[in-house]
Amino acid sequence: MLVKIRSIANIGLETVPVDVEVDVASAGFPGFTIVGLASKAVEEARERVKTAIINSHLDFPPRKITVNLAPADLPKDGAAYDLPIAIGVLLASNQLTLPVDFDLTKSFFYGELSLDGTLRPTKGILLLGLFAQKNAAGGFIFVPKPSAAEASVVSGIKVIALNSLSQLVDYLLSKEKILPIKPSRVEENLEDAPVEFDLMEIAGQEQAKRALIIAAAGGHNLKA
Numbered sequence: 001m002l003v004k005i006r007s008i009a010n011i012g013l014e015t016v017p018v019d020v021e022v023d024v025a026s027a028g029f030p031g032f033t034i035v036g037l038a039s040k041a042v043e044e045a046r047e048r049v050k051t052a053i054i055n056s057h058l059d060f061p062p063r064k065i066t067v068n069l070a071p072a073d074l075p076k077d078g079a080a081y082d083l084p085i086a087i088g089v090l091l092a093s094n095q096l097t098l099p100v101d102f103d104l105t106k107s108f109f110y111g112e113l114s115l116d117g118t119l120r121p122t123k124g125i126l127l128l129g130l131f132a133q134k135n136a137a138g139g140f141i142f143v144p145k146p147s148a149a150e151a152s153v154v155s156g157i158k159v160i161a162l163n164s165l166s167q168l169v170d171y172l173l174s175k176e177k178i179l180p181i182k183p184s185r186v187e188e189n190l191e192d193a194p195v196e197f198d199l200m201e202i203a204g205q206e207q208a209k210r211a212l213i214i215a216a217a218g219g220h221n222l223k224a
Contacts, residue, residue: 001023001024001091001092001093001094002021002022002023002092003021003022003088003091003092004019004020004021004022004088004104005019005020005022005084005085005087005088005091005104005109006018006019006020006084006104006105006107006108006109006136007019007020007080007081007084007108007109007110008108008110008124008127008128008131009074009075009076009077010123010124010127011074011075013127015127015128015130015131016074017131017135018069018070018071018074018076018081019068019069019070020067020068020069020081020084020085020088020109021067021068021069021070021088022065022066022067022085022088022089022091022092023065023066023067023068023092024061024063024064024065024089024092024093025063025064025065025066026063027064028063028064029064030062030063030064031064031065032046032050032065032067033065033066033067034046034067034069034085035066035067035068035069035072036067036068036069036070036071036072036074036076037069037072037073037074037075037076038069038076039075039076039077039078041077041078041079042069042076042077042078042079042081044079045079045081045082045085048079048082048112048113048114048115049082049085049086049089049113051115052082052086052113052114052115052116052117052165053086053089053090053117053165055115055116055117056117056164056165056166056169057166058090058095058165058166058169059093059095060089061089061093061095063093065089065092067085067088069081078112078122078123078124079112079113079120079122080110080111080112080122080123080124082111082112082113083109083110083111083112083113083119083142083165083168084109084110086113086165087109087168090169096169096172096173097173098172099172099174102172103139105136106136106138106139106140107136107139107140107141107142108128108131108132108136108139108140108141108142109141109142110122110124110125110128110141110142110143111142111143111144111147111162112144113165116164117164117165117166118163118164118165119143119144119145119146119162119163119164119165120144120146121144121146121147122143122144122147123147125141125143125144125147125148125150125151126150126151126153126154128141128143128151129141129150129151129153129154129157129159130154132154132157133154133155133156133157136157137156137157138156138157138158139157139158140157140158140159140160140180141157141158141159141160142160142162142168143159143160143161143162144161144162145161145162145163148161148181149181149184152181152182152183152184153183153184153185155183158180159180159181160178160180160181161178161181162178
């Protein structure tokens with residue numbers, strides 16, 4: 001059975017659509033292949049997805065599985081395709097049936113899986129939200145909860161924040177109700193953003209620190 005899951009690829013600040021095509025064949029030797037100009041990180045999704053599905057108390061089909069990331073001539077990088085690949089495998093193996101009113105063409109899946117099936121923070125959620133707003137207004141994006149706040153500033157889309165693969169499966173099977181996260185303003189997220197480091201912790205380098213402060217205050221770029 002063949003299914004298509006919508007996702008994206010971020011190339012710099014440009015966002016392009018990616019169709020994650022998953023086919024679980026009824027014949028052939030068992031195997032798991034990912035094609036479509038995938039990087040090493042994407043190829044490693046085979047092990048992450050397989051283990052995450054098993055540890056989520058779901059069945060990984062012992063069949064020939066082929067995943068194509070289309071368009072095939074566009075380089076794909078990162079671990080954000082874990083979630084769409086996993087959902088594609090579950091749908092193509094008939095373990096998961098979508099509700100009648102669920103529009104797969106207006107839904108985007110994006111996120112990195114841990115081996116236990118939980119979803120890890122993933123970069124590019126804001127760009128996904130902006131792309132969905134422009135190309136699938138009123139649709140859904142399914143993303144890791146730790147990164148979902150990025151997309152909450154984008155209007156016209158429904159952001160479903162997920163903790164794990166099993167939670168998404170329960171949601172799609174109508175076993176668990178998850179409300180879209182509430183919209184927020186950019187300023188609210190900036191106020192809550194954790195500070196990773198402080199220039200006060202750096203001993204010396206006063207001239208360099210002053211240059212950084214002036215550049216940040218004026219919104220200027222830095223060039224070495």
